[in-house]
Amino acid sequence: MKKITTLLFALCGGAVLAAECTLTGANIAPGSDEYTFCNGIFSIKCIPDASGVISGIYSIPEKRQLMDPVQYRVIVDDLLPRRSGMAPNGTRELARRVKVENFTNYRVKSAVADSKGAMLELYSRAFYSRDIATTKKITLPAGASKITVALEMRAHSTVENFSFWINSIANMDEGLDTALMPLQKNVAKRCNSGLYVSDKDGICVDNVRNLAVNCAPLKPWMARVSSRGRSGVMAVVVRGKDAAELINGGFIFGWKHSIRDLHTNEIIMPEKNMKKGEVWNFEYEMLYFAGLKSLRSIAGDFGIDRQGDTLLIASATTSVPGTVKLKWATGSAGVKIPGLIPGEVFKIDLKKVMPDTSAELTGIMPGNIAFDLPELISPRK
Amino acid sequence: MEAGSAPLEKLEGIKMSKSLRTKVFALCAGILLLPVYGAVTTPSVKLQAVGNKMELVSQLPGGDWQKAELKMELFDGKSGKFLSDRAQITDMPDKVIVQISGKDYTYVTEFSARNELIYGKAVFTNNSKEEKWIEPGLRAKADFSKTPEIFWDGFGKTRKIGKTPLERKSIKGVTLEHIGSKELPFPAAGAFGKKSGIHLGHVIFDPVSYSAAFYDPGTNELRFTQRYAVHPGETLNFTWVAGNVSSLYENAGAVVQQHYDAFPEKWAVDQENPFIWTNHAHYSNWKMCPDPELTRRLKMGCDWAYTPYKRAGDILCREELWDYKMRNPPVIKKWLRFSGQRVPMYEISRDDFLEMRRKEYRKYAQRYGLMFYANCAGTWCELDLAKKYYPDAISDQDPIANHLLKKWSTWHDWEIRVFSMGTSFGETFKSDMKTLTEELDLPGFAFDCANGGVSYYGPAVKKKLPGRAWDEKGVFIDQSIAVNDLVDFIHTIRPGMVAFCNGQIKGDLLMFERDFVRVDELAKMMPLYKWYIGGRPSVVHGGGYRFQELIANWRNLSQDEFKEVMTKLSVYEIFNQFKYGMALTFPIHFGVPDTVYIFPELFELRRAGWRANMPVKLEKSLYAPYKAAYGRNENIFLFFGNSGTEKSTGQVSVDNDQFTSYSGDRLVFVKKMRRGNTLANRIRGKFTNFRAILPSRVPVLYETACAINNAPEKMDLLARSSKDIDREIYTVEIKKSPEFTGSLKIRAIRGFDAVLKLNGKEIRPGSAQKLKAGDIITAEYKSRLFALKQKDITNFPFVDGKKNVSCKVWFDPMDKAAAKVAERFNEYFKFLKDKKLARQSKVAFVSDPALRGAAGVITLDSRAAKENISLTPAGGMLVAANGEKALDNAVDKLFDRMDVRFPYIFPFKSVPGMQQDVLKFFKMENKHLPLRKFFD
Secondary structure (H helix, E strand, O other), X not given: OXXXXXXXXXXXXXXXXXXXXXXXXXXXXXXXXXXXXXXXXXXXXXXXXXXXXXXXXXXXXXXEEOOOOOOEEEEOOOOOOOEEEEOOOEEEEEEOOOOOOOOOOOEEEEEEEEXXXXXXXXXXXXXXXXXXXXXXXXXXXXXXXXXXEEEEEEEOOOEEEEOEEEEEEOOOOOOOOEEEEEEOOOXXXXXXXXXXXOOOOEEEEEOOXXXXXXXXXXXXXXXXXXXOOOOOEEEEEXXXXXXXXXXXXXXXXXXXXXXXXXXXXXXXXXXXXXXXXXXXXXXXXXXXXXXXXXXXXXEOOEEEEEEOOXXXXXXXXXXXXXXXXXXXXXXXXXXXXXXXXXXXXXXXXXXXXXXXXXXXXXXXXXXXXXXXXXXXEOOOO | OOHHHOOHHHHHHXXXXXXXXXXXXXXXXXXXXOOEEEEEEOOOEEEEEEOOEEEEEEOOOOOOOOEEEEEEEEEEOOOOEEOOOOEEEEEEOOEEEEEEEOOOEEEEEEEEEEOOEEEEEEEEEEOOOOOEEEXXXXXXXXXXXXXXXXXXOOOOOOEEOOOOOEEEEOOOOOEEOOOOEEOOOOOEEEEEOOOEEEEEEOOOOOOOOOEEEEEEOOOOEEEEEEOEEEOOOOEEEEEEEEEEEEOOOOOHHHHHHHHHHHOHHHHOOOOOOOOOOOEEOOOXXXXXXXXXXXXXXXXXXXXXXXXXXXXOOOOOOOHHHHOOOOOOOOOOOOOEEEOOEXXXXXXXXXXXXXXXXXXXXXXXXXXXXXXXXXXXXXXXXXXXXXXXXXXXXXXXXXXXXXXXXXXXXXXXXXXEEEOOOOOHHHHHHHHHHHHHHHHHOOOEEEEOOOXXXXXEOOHXXXXXXXXXXXXXXXXXXXXXXXHHHHHHHHHHHOOOOEEEEOOOOOOOEEEEOOOOOOHHHHHHHOOHHHHHHOOOOEEEOOOOOOHHHHOOOHHHOOHHHHHHHHHHHHHHHHHHHHHHOEEOOHHHOOOOHHHHHOHHHHHHHHHHOEOOOOOEEEOOOOOOOEEEEEEEOOEEEEEEEOOOOOOEEEEEEEEHHHHOOOOOEEEEEEEOOOOOOEEEEEEEOOEEXXXXXXXXXXXXXXXXXXXXXXXXXXXXXXXXXXXXOOEEEEEEEEEEOOOEEEEEEOOOOOOEEEEEEEOOEEEOOOOEEEEOOOOEEEEEEEEOOEOOOHHHHHOOOOEOOOOOEOOEEEOOOOXXXXXXXXXXXXXXXXXXXXXXXXXXXXXXXXXXXXXXXOOOEEEEEOEEEEEEEEEOOOOOEEEXXXXXXXHHHHHHHHHHHHHHHOOOOOOOOOEOOEOHHHHHHOOOOOOOOOOOOOOO
16 A cells, blocks of 8 residues: 555656646635645645635645645624634644734735746735734645745834744544654743653653643654554644754644644744844745654654664655665664655664664764654653 | 303403403303403413413414413422422403412412513412422413424524424523633523514523523423422412514514513613713723823713722631732732722731722722722632631532632632622621721622522522522522622612622623624624613623734734724724613723714613614615614614615614504604704504615614604604703604594603693693694703703803913802812813813812802802702803702713813823724824714
C-alpha cells in the first residue's frame, strides 16, 4: 500500500513539475472570495477576508482531506457592521487579546500561478486592530506537500505588547488528533502563561482530552498525527530568526474541545514592541510527511522519525540525493540517501550503522542541516 | 353540588335573555344532553361545566380550535400513581369550583375570570400525618381542526410540533453566566395553530420550584404540572391559568401579553419612584465622584454600587468577622472604589472602611440612587464564613450547578452558594439589610445574577416555606424563590425602597447585562428575558458600542466611514432601546447626541409598559424590521424603525380588539412629535388604518389621540396634536361616519390634567354620546407644573449677550429647603461655564423682599400649596412647590427646559466600547455625530 501511495505521489508530483500549478478564485459570500491553489499534490483553499485562513488541504495522491475547508459565512445587516464567522478550522495568524471570532480582512494584491508554484499576496492596512500594515504571501510550491506563509508586518505607529500567534486546526483522522510538541524541560512560565513542566526534554505526545498542555518549545515546530495509527504528519514550523525567538520566549500548546474532536496547534510568539516604521518579516511553513506516523525532528524540508532501530526520513519537497551523517557518542557514520519525493520514506536500519542502538543519536542532513531525536514523552495526567 | 345532578331549574335563577336560554338548551342537547351550568367567561375563552366535565370554549371568531376538555389531575410523587379520586365540579354564576377529595387530603380549585384569562386559585390541604409529594396538573385536549404547529414550553424559543411528544421538565433552562444559575421559563405553555392557540400555566412570580409542560401530538393534549411537597396538616395555595389566544401576530408573546393584562399588579412598579424610571449610571456615580449636571443631563437615576463590603455574606462588616484569611493572594487586586477613591481591602482597617462607606453613602446615596450591591442577591457567601456560621444555608447539592466560585464578587475570596430563605444566613442577611438601610440611608439594593434554576436541598426545606417541591433527590426549593423573598423584604424595610435586579425575578428596576450589539447573546436571551421584565423599567448594563470588537479592521476605515458606521450603530442602539423598552448607559451617549435626544420619548413609552404582543399589520411596502408597542387600552404607543437606506411608506393596520382586550374600543392615532402632528385615520371593522411614512433610520412613534367605543364599521378621522410644555391639545375630527351613539376615552398623560370635549363642550370620558361626521373631539391637557411656554424659558435672561450670568435666584432666608435647592442653580451654571456656555459658574442668591418676582429673578418657594413654574408679572420666574423634594423635582424639570436654551452635546471620549486610540485614529476626539432632532 505504501508503495502504491509513493507511486501516486511520484505520478502526481512528476506531472505537476512538468505542468502549471493553478490558482483560482470564487465568490463564496457577500464580499468574500475563496482561492483554490493546486500543485498536483496538494489542493488548498484560502479566504483573504478571513485572515487569509488556509484550509481545505487535500492530499491528491492519497485522496485524503487533511484539513476540512472552512465554512465561511457573512452576515450583512442594515445597521450592524458586516459580520463574518466560521467554525474553528484552518490555519491563520491571530494576536493575543484579539477575539478569535475576528478576522483580518485582507484584500488580494496579486495572484500568480506558474510552473514554480501558486502564490497569493494579500494586504491589510492593519493586523486585526493593531496598527500594523500586513502583507501576507501564501505559496504552494510545485511538487511539494508544503505551504509557505510569509508575513511582512510594518508598524504604522508604535505598537506595544504585540503577541503574534499561529492557530492551526487540521483533522488527520477521526477522533482527537495527537499533538506532537517538542518540549523544553523545566520551564514553568512564558508570556504570563503557566506551562506544563517536564524534567526532561522530549517530544510531548498529547491526546489526553481534558488536559491542557502548554510547552516551552524545544524546537520551533509542533505537529499532529492520527491517534489511531494512520500515517501522515502535519507540522507547522517557524522559520528564520524567529525560530530562536520562539524557543527562547514563546510557547506552544494544543487546545482541546471538551466534547468535540477538536485539537488545535498553537504557536505563540513572545510579545513584541514595534517602533513606528519597524518591519517584522515572519515566515512559517506547513509541512506534510505522508509516509510518517510520528515525528522527532524537522531538518529543512525533511521530517525525521525513529521507530525502534529504524530511522525514517521523509521530505515535503523533492530532495536531491546526498549523505546523512549520523553521530553518536562513540562514533559516526555516513549513509547515502536517494532523492526523495513527498510521500516517500527512506529507512535506515540503525543496527547496521551503529554498534549500540541505545546510544543517543544526532545527525546532519544533506544541506548541512543538523538534527537530533528527542525522546517521546507522555504528559502526566 | 355535583354538576351532573344539578336541577335544570337552577338555570332559571340566572338572568338570561330568551335567546341565550334557547342557545344554552340547544347546547345542552348537543352534548349528550348534559346540562351546562355556570360559566367563567372572558373575552377570548369560556370555562364551563358540562356534566361532570370542564370545557374551554373559544370566544375568538375563526380560531383553530373551538372546544377543549379541561381536566385536572393529581399525581402522588411518593406512590408514583395518579390519584383517581373523583372530581366534583360546582358551578356558580362567575365561578367554577373543582373539588377533589381523598381520604387524607382535599384539593379545591376556584376558577374565575381575570381579563382574558381563566384564573384558578387552588388550595390543597394535607390531612394526613405524612408529608405529601404532589404534582397537580391541568390537561387541555382541544379540537384543533388540524394538529397545531407550534409548541411553547415557556422558554424563549418555540418548537415545531411533529410526531414526537414534546416536553419541558423542571424550570431549569440554559446556564446564565459563570455563577451557574439557570434561565427560568415563563410560567406558561401553549400549542398554537396559525390563527389561535391554547395555553396553560400559573401566575408569574408564584413560588414554584418545579413545573413541567407537555404536548402530545397523538392526543392533541397540552399538559402543565407543578410539584409541591406538603407538610402534614399544611394548607397550600397555588394558582392555575388557562387561556385562548389569537396567534395572528404572536403566539407565545400573545400569551405573555394576556398574563400582563390579567395580572398587571405583578409587574406594577411605583410610578413616582425617583430612581428607576430613567437610566442607571453604570458605576460612573459609584466609582467616580458624581457630577450632578452630567448625571442630570444623561438622566442617570441610580447606580449599581458594587461590592461595598469586604467579605461576601457580611455586608454589615462585623468586627469579629473583619480579620480573616483571604484565600486569593493579594496579587489579585480588584480595587473597590468609592467616588474615585481606591479602597485597598487588604490593608484598610474596619473603622476606616466603615467611616468611608458611611460618609460616601450619606453624602450621595439618596441623591444619586446608590443601590447597595447586596452580596449577589444573597446567594453567595465567603466560604469560611458560610461554613462556620451558616452551614444550614450552604446550597451545594444541585448536581447541575456550580457552587463554589474562586473569584467572584470581591475577587479576594472563595465564595459558596447559599440559600437565604428560612436559613440562619437569610435571617442575618435580612437584618443586615435593614440595619444598613438606616445607617447608610440607602435608596435600595442591587441584586446581581438574581436568577434561579438552582435547587436547595438543605435543612431549611424541612420548614414551612413557600415553593417546596420534590424530585428524586428529595425536597428542594428553587433559589429564585429565596431571591424573590428578599425582594419582597426590601419593600418592607421602608417605603420607596428599590430592588434593582439583574435577573428573571421580582424587582423594581431590571438589568439586562448583555449588549444589543452582541447579536448572538441577544438572540439567546430574548424574548424570554424581556417577557419577565414586562412593563417594568429596565436598563442595559453592557460594554457600549464595542467598536473594536465589532470592527476588528477599523484601521482600514476613513473618518467618513467611521462616521457612517457609528451613525448606523447608534441607530441600531436607538431602535433596540425602543424595541425592548430598555435604556442604555453612558458609553452609548458620548459623541452620539441622538441617543440622548430620545430620552423623553423612550422614558415615556417605557412607563406606559412594554407589550409582548404587537397586534399590528404592516403593508408589504412598509419596511420596519424594528417595531414595538407600549401600553394598553386607550394608552397605546407604537414604534417603527426602518433600518433601510430608503424612505418607506405604507399602511399600518392596528388590531384594536387585541390592544384593548376586545373592549370594542377603536383607537385613533397621531404621530408622536414634540410640537404636534396630523394623521388621517380610517376605522375599518376592528382595525384602525393609517398611512405611515418611515424615513430611513429614524425612529417613528405614534400615540393614541382618543379611543371611540361602539364605532361603526367605517369611520374616517383626522387626528391632530399641538404641544407646548404647559398644554397639549389633541383633536380628532370625524370626517366620515354614520351617526352613532358611542363613548370616548382619552389617554392619561403624566403631569397633566385632562379635559375631554365634544364640539367644545366638556364631556365625561366613557359617557354615551351621539357622534357623527363633522364632530370634533378634543382632549385638552394642562400641565400641573408649567404655567408658561417653552419660549418663556428660552427667552428668560439667564445670561446676557456675552454669556455673563445675569439672572438671580431669590428665596426667603427662612425657607431652608429653597436655600438648599437654590444650590442646584450653581451646579447648572458651573456646568455651563465648564462647557463655555456661560462665563460664570455661580448665580447670585438674593433675599431682598423687593426682588421677589422681579424681572430676571427666579423665585424659589418650597412652601407653596402646589407645584408651579410660571412667569411673574414683572418678568421674573416663580418656581414653587410644597416641600424640598417637590421643589427639587420642579427645578429638575425647569432645568430640562433650560437645556433647550443651553444645549450641550457630549462629544466622543474614551469610554467602554470606544477606546482612545480609535478616536485618535479617526481624529474624532471632542467631536460628535450630528444631532438629527427627528421628533421636533
